[in-house]
Amino acid sequence: MQQAPSPRLAVAIPAHNEAKFITRCLDSIQVSARQASVDVEVVVALNRCTDRTQAIAESMGARCVVNDTKCIAAVRNEAVRGTTAPAVVTLDADNWMAPGTVSAILRHVHDPRYIGGGTYMWPERMSTGIFFSMLVVIPYVLKRGVSAGMFWFLREHFEAVGGFDEALISVEDIDFALRLQAHGRLQGKRYGTIRRHGITTSCRKFDTFGDWYLWRNPQLVRDIFEGTNRKAADHFYYDVRR
8 A cells, every 4th residue: 555645744733722723723724735735734732731622633633742831932842843744834723824824835935045934923803902012012023023923944944943942931932033044044044924825813812811901011021022031921821711
């Protein structure tokens, strides 16, 4: 019997009690993969899950691994290293792809001009409060000059930069992007951004804390962007009930 070809692309998803969102996330990957006419490997890293995340993910064809540390960088690394495909994408469980996302990723990740990169990300809804809260966050992101949201890269480049920094408990994504960008410069490659076929993200943080929360709490944003402030990270990320 002829063995099925290995997937060209893997999607690595960290998940902490994501039963509410994981179906939409995985369905969007399947739709996008079908449009690109490729098989996509999906690995979900379960983190302190007490809901049906694992059952849902496995019923939709994902493979699950477990990392119960309160460190999102470690959970992301677990998911990536649980994959086998040569090209990898990281996607949060409350985000979803556009139909053309997988095709766009494959065009970019194998383009020799790029070391890897991020994407444009749009919120599922907008309000005056969300707009002003985003104004508090955007300067920190623009200062670093890299896109995030959904990362795409070849496995060899992920390993070359050491993956996500597990000394960080927040903004590990921005840190990873900066190190990937620096690694690319050494090879004459640039950090890319997928613009037309990005992702949509849920507004669950605003649903939980309120649309104006970050605008009214700029110190929290500063603390989160330190990367090592456990109190701020637990409050806004790790200890939020889902």
